[in-house]
Structures are given as C-alpha cells and as structure tokens.
Amino acid sequence: KGCKAWDENCTGEGRHIKGQARKTAVQMRLKVTVAREATHGDSVIAVAWIKSDELVSVGDDQKVLKWNLVNNDVQVLMHLPSSLYPTDMQWLAYDSTKQQSNSIFALTSTEGKFYICNRNGRIEKVVEAHQGAILSGRWSHDGSTFVTCGEDGAIKMWSRSGMLRSILLENAHPVYGICWNGSDSCIAFCCGENCSTKVLKSQIPLIKWKAHDGIVLCIDWNANTNLLISGGEDCKYKVWDEYGRQMYCSSSQDYPITSVAWNVDGDLFAVGSFNLLRLCDKAGWSHSLEKLSTGSIYNINWSPDSTQLGGACANGNVLHAYLVEKRITWRNIEAIQTKQQLIDVRDVLSDVACEKLELRDRITKLSLGFEQLVVATVKQCYIFRLVSFPSLSSIFRLALLEALG
Template sequence: MDWSPRQRGKQGSKSVQTCDNFILGATDGRFYLLTRNGKADKGVEAHQGAVLAVRWNQDGTSFATAWAPDGQLFAVGSFNMMRLCDRHGWSYAVVKTQTGSLLNMRWSADGTQIAAAGGNGEIIVGQVTDRWIEWNGFEAAVVDERTVEVQNIRNGATEHLEFRDRVTKASLAYNQLIVVTSSQCYVYRYFVLVDGMNIYVYSYDGRLVCSPKQPNLRTDLVHATGFALSNDTIAVKNGMDEKTIYLFETASGKPIGDGKPIVHSNDVVQIGLDQCGPPLHQRLVILDRNKDLYLMSVRVFGTNRKSTKLTTMASSFIWSQTSNILAAVVNDNISVWYYPNIAFVDSDLLALTTHEHDTQEEFGKQPELLSFYRDRITIRRINGSVSSLTVSPYPDKLHQLIATNKWNEALSLCRNVKDKMLWACLAGFATCAKDLDMAEIAFAEIEEVDKVEYIRYIKGLPKKEMQTAEMLMLSGEYQDAEGVLLQAGLYFRAIMLHLNSYNWNRAIELATKHKLALDIVLSMRQAYLQQANRTETLERYLSQPRQNLLSTNALKERIEKEYEREQAHKEAGNTKPTSPQNRSRPTVVT
C-alpha cells in the first residue's frame, strides 16, 4: 500500500491539501485505487501472481517512455520533467523543463540524443553526456557532445580531446582509446564497428582488416551483448533467430570451418570469447534465456563441438582481459572459474578451480559486471554505484607463466602459494599440454591417487604413440586418441579404447574394418549386457553370430595375447628393434 504524493493548491500556501487516494496491491494480481474511506475507484490488472509492493511516482504521472536503440538506457517524460534511467531502473539524471507534460519522445539512431514534444507545443532536444569509462588506472569521460576528457589516475595528468563532430561512442581498453563521432573514428590489434548495414574490423592503425558477410545475419539488430571479438575469432548472434551464432575469422572475415552456425537449444542472451591462448583452444561462453551458462569450443576439426554447462541461475558474465579466467553473477553472488577449460580436460577438477564469493551483503542483488582486469573485477550495484572486488592474483600469474612456457616458474609459484586451487589449475594445464612429469606432481599435491597411478602407467608404455593416446584419453579427447593409434598401426588398442569407453558402435566398426578381435568385442558387449541386465538393441551386434563368445577367463587371456601380438608386430617392423619389456596393460574388469 502507498499513499498518493500529489498535492492540491499552490505550493507554500495554507490551502495545500494532500490527496486522499492510496494504492493497494492484492494477491489476485491486481492493484486498486481507493479513497481514504476505503471506496475502490478502480482496479487494474497488473500481472500474473500476487502484487507484493506498489509505489507512487513522487514526480507525478509519467506520460511517455522511450528506450535507447542499444537497450542500455531509457527516458521517462512527465510534467515539466525528463528522467534518464539505466536499464536496471536506477536514475542517471533528472532535467526540469518548461514544456508541460512530455507526451512523446524519440531517440536518435546512435543513442546519443533524444527529442521530446511538450504539451505546450514546444520540442526539446537533449544530449547524453558525462558517459564515463575506466581501464587500468585511466579514466575517460564524454563531458559534452564534442569533448572527451582523459585522466591518468596515477599521476593526475588530464587531457581534453576536442572533436569536430558529435561523439557517439567511446571505448578504453588494451592501452587504446577509440572515439567514434558521427563521421569519423579516432584511434588513440583489432576493434569492430557496426553501422547498421555492415560489420567492419579495423586494426589499431586504422587499416580495414575484414568485413564479415552472412546473408542470414541482420546487422541492424546486432548489439554489444550479442557480439564478441578476439584476435582470432568474431562471434555474432543472429537477431532474427536468437538461438543461432555465426563464427568468423578475424583476419579474413571468412566463416570458421564449414560455415555452419552454432545452434543453441534456447534463445541466447549474451556471448563472450576468451582473449588469450592459441586459436585451437579458444572457448565461447553462452548465457541463454534459462540463465544457464555454457562453455564450448570454437574450432572443430572433424569432431562434434565440445560443450559443457558451467552453472545455472547466471545473470551475466565477463572474461578477464589478461588471462582466460571467467567471472559470472550466479544467484546474486560472484563465481570465478580460474581455469574454465578444465571442464573439457578433467571435469572432476572443475569445482576445485572455481571460487564463489558471497557478495550479496556488499553488492546487493543483481550486480552488473563492468570489467575484469588481472585480479580486480569492477561491479555496478543495482543503485548505480560502482565498486570493485579483488580476487586471488596467483591464477592470473599462473596463466601468464604457462602462456610463455615457463613451467618451472609455474611449479615454484604453486609450491610457494600452497593452494589446492592453484595446484588443480596446474594439473589441468599439464594434462592439456601432455606434460607427464608436471601432471604427476600436480595431481599428487591435490591427492588424486588414481590419476597419479594412471600417469605412472602411461610413463611406462614403450611407445610414444601409446603415451600420447593415453594422455589424450586422460584429457577426454577420445577421437584424437583414436587417430593417433590408427596412424601408428595400433588397431587393437584403438578398439579397446572404444570398448573401455562404452563406444560400442565404433568398436565393432573398427573390428570389422580391420578384421581384428571381433570375438573380443562381442564377448565384452555380452558381458556388459549381462551385468546391466539388459537385452541387445544395437543392430550391428544383433546381426553377429553368438557361437564365438568367450568366458571371463578366456576373454582376459585373449586380450593379453592380442596386446603381445600387436607389440611384437610393431617391434618387428622397427628399424632398430628393442628388447621386449613386461609392461602393464589395461584390462577389462567384469
């Protein structure tokens, strides 16, 4: 319930009386206008569900509302007043006018000017100023329509940049200031301009790099949350079909891979690309309408696109500018993934490399992530105030050491910090880089005994191809592991790879193609069905005869003999034969 703030009579006179009306919210989804005596003057259908809170506008009735083209601002017109608000609802500024009631409002196409028509016939035009951006000790503010003021926080130096035309956009990041006016772009790697008709990628020296083209892509519907850029990749959400994301190469503007877009299961709200590392390991983050946060690979070579769900109930996210660390607002708290790629390498370690900061008391509900630089996240509260959150600086340093191939320094950092989270990150890096020694040390520090034993088994394998394939299996890259084994002529190990990962169709396909170990494949499939108390449903297995099935002991002996035969065959084919060694081999447990 809330009383109307409207007054009758002239301000300051004794005849001023408050209005006797009040508004009341009800559980049936309606709100009612009532007099002091309790008489209901009118009921309005508000929404589905109970109306929990109602408030009068202290400045009187709003007659017009207009959203900026990019959806970040909206303006509200009332009697002799215009209010500029953020998309979350808090107010930037209030301007008093002498136009009477503002009945209609329109934004310019670039979102920097707004025109409004008053009830007395006057038309007013306003310019959005005092737009402020910050990066790594520098601040830039658009103080008026043609001036940008840049200040160095460290030494207090200030510079005023005057432009001939009206400033429409400004951005400050990566040691570069970019100012876009109505006719020119001033650049004080790559940046992107979207003019409503095309997408242009420029280098920082002003050279046009590319202009990606896609017939099904509406560039006039492209906004910041549906666009992502890195040194290697451009990702654009299709405004006509919000489940579709197109990927382009930054250097050429050509579609990546076969040109097919990513089609998500739900409408996409926000996308983002990591900014560091090689193109092959680049990752794309998708936030969909269900508030689910997904991480997926960008470049795919003959395999299905890797994708995993990081969390649910996320409202926004941001990548670090200096390393591939991801931060997101999850249930109004800040969650940080210090090595999100570990979800593909070893999903068991994802929780160890994730830290949730309980920030509801400090930042309130629905905080907005503005920037993430090194160990500092800049956050805007729901009331518009800006604050910062400091996270651990060591993961960012670890990322930079690994990127420059300084593994010994990275190991020393982990030993000095003595943090399990940092050791888990190092284990993921080492597994991805196929560094057995470093991976063994890191897994031992986080007490992953099974993985330490498996790495020791891998180190004991006689062939480099076997070690590479097993490390690929450890990091979840089964198709790449199969390719390594097949190229090395280790067909039986390739079959066993799929049997041990329950990829039954591919296992019998390889056995039939190479005419090898078909009885082992059928016997392991039958043992699996018996243990699971299931019947056969796969057509490839239904068409095979059942008379050659092996018992459990015979199956183990047959697998051992096949390993020995394959190893002897490979050693006989080498130019410099090596003496046979008694190595442990993976066996089937039934």
C-alpha cells in the first residue's frame, strides 16, 4: 500500500512514509536561508538566475559570483573593471521553444555605461548610454532589445549587440525602474511619484498616473496576468492593471519598499524592504512575512520555475528562499508541499488518514483533481491515482523531463 515513485528503470525512488494528520492550519510561506558570513565584501546590488539551480550575484565589491544551489558551491565568475560600479544586472532569458541560450548578460553602471558580457565573464562590448548613472536595464522577453533608464531621465532602446535604436522618452526626473509587458509591445516605468506605460510603435499617448506619495523606487510587470506592482518611499506596495487602475494598496510598512518582483506564473509576488521579505498573492494579500537581518533588499529575482527566489542584500549577503506549505485541494483530499521534496496528502474528514510522499528531486508543480495527483519535479513527472484513500498507488511514470530554465 501507499504511494511509490518510479525512476527510469522502474526501481522506485520515492519513499512512502506513514504519518499523522496535520492538525494545524498551514499557510504558504518562504523558507529563507542566508549565510552566516557575507560572501560579498560590500552591498549586493542585483541577482539573476542562469537556470533553476544556478544563481548569479553582483556587488559593490566589483565581483560577480555564481552560486550552485544543489551543492552550495560559490565561484567567482568575474572581477569587474576598477571603474565599474554596478547598478543592475540582467541575464538574457532562456527560451525553450527557440532553444535560445542565456549566453550573455548585461551590467549597468554608475558611470552611465552598460557592459554586455558572455556567460564566462568576459566583457564583449561597452556602450556609452546615459549622462549619470543607469538605474535599470531590461532585456525584452524575446531577447532582441535592451531598454535602459537613468538619472538623466532618458529611456533608450538598444539592439542585442548594443546599437542605439531610439531614444524613447526624456523625462525631467530620474527613472528608477523599467519593465516590459508580456508581448514586448509596451514598457512601464516609474519616475518621481508617477508610473507610466508607453506602447511602442504606436501613436497611442503615454498613460501616466500618480502611484505613490513619494518617489516610486521599483516596478514589475507580469507577462501572464498583465498586472503591475510598484513600491515607493511612502512605504507602500501597490498592484495595478495595465491602464493604471489600482487593484490593491498595502498598509504603510516601517521602511521604504526597495524591491518588488512577480514570479513567472503571476500568481505570487515578493516585496523587499529593510530587514523584511514579504510573500503575497496576485490579489495583494500577504501570505508570509520574514523578518531578517540583511539590511535593505535591493533586488529580488524569481527562478524560472517560480519555486525559488534570490535576493540582493545591503549587508553583503545573498538571500535564497523557496516556497513551502503550498496547498492544493480536491473534494476532501488535501496535498501540502511541506519541503522541497516532500508532500503530505490527507483526507480532511479523517484525523488519521495521512500519507507522506518523498521524491528524490525538487518539486516544481502540483495538481490534484479527478482522483489523480500530478507531481512535476526538475527531472520527472509522476501521476498518482487516489484509489482508496489513505492508500495511493502510482499508475505510471512519464518520460524524463529536462530541468526548467
């Protein structure tokens, strides 16, 4: 009896463990890990994902570090030139449909230049872009265009090779953040107290609205839901639709909001502030609040599979967090992912009917319905049939899947 997961040789790699029913309510949250000692010698400015188990960070110590989250290995990817103090880092996204590799990344700097580098850490091109610091830079989703904004208030579009395509807008105040919509047909940016959206290649006028009672420090746009989030010096974060209509406004936090980021799926977002990391759903409701000792979290980036995030911290640490206690239900059956590789399945009508399913690889997706439990990991996908609960039986294993990202 029980559930069993099968490897490619059908030898059975999953383990079924009898357990007691959970008697307390669960709440989805982030499990946060931070090194005891700072790895960077100064503030970490930005983090980015190469793939779902490899994270890259850059800091004011002028080093780019690569983190392997499977074996906790940290390596120096590159040492930056003495004149380069980074303000942002963006890796070209991997496109599995086009087999497009994230082989290059861009570093923006306080000197008004951005640097196009290959994945081995070699600088391929240096581009003079802005007067004053470049505050943010973003690749389009198809990887063909790089957009930058800076202290000079200008928003500029560049080709993948670093050639200037257009000066899209010029503003009177610095532009702190910029992002693309899902179809790469529109950008959103924050300048002063306002957020704006601008449709490219169209005569549609700029949509502009007052977003915060203070400078807007960060903005993000989700490609799937078309919702925006912003954070400002008024210590609030807000959710907007594409036309600037407010969907949610948080209460005032203790400190300014320094970073916001949607996960890829668009059902969750994270908010960073001074010694604080918050997890919220797309409606704005908070699921968890982590009080840390990291200083301000300058940048947040979700992994391609939406299960983990990295954070750039002012004290020189790189924050790593992953989702736990994610719950799905069908009729009277409840499945809860309690750890990265562990799922509790129980009958809510019974005090004792509980099964634990442990898999070898990290779980990325869960789905429950029609007497079937589908579990996707970074390498495999499993389908379990709810026969006569509390007993589960595996009916078959799908072909091996490549790791997401």
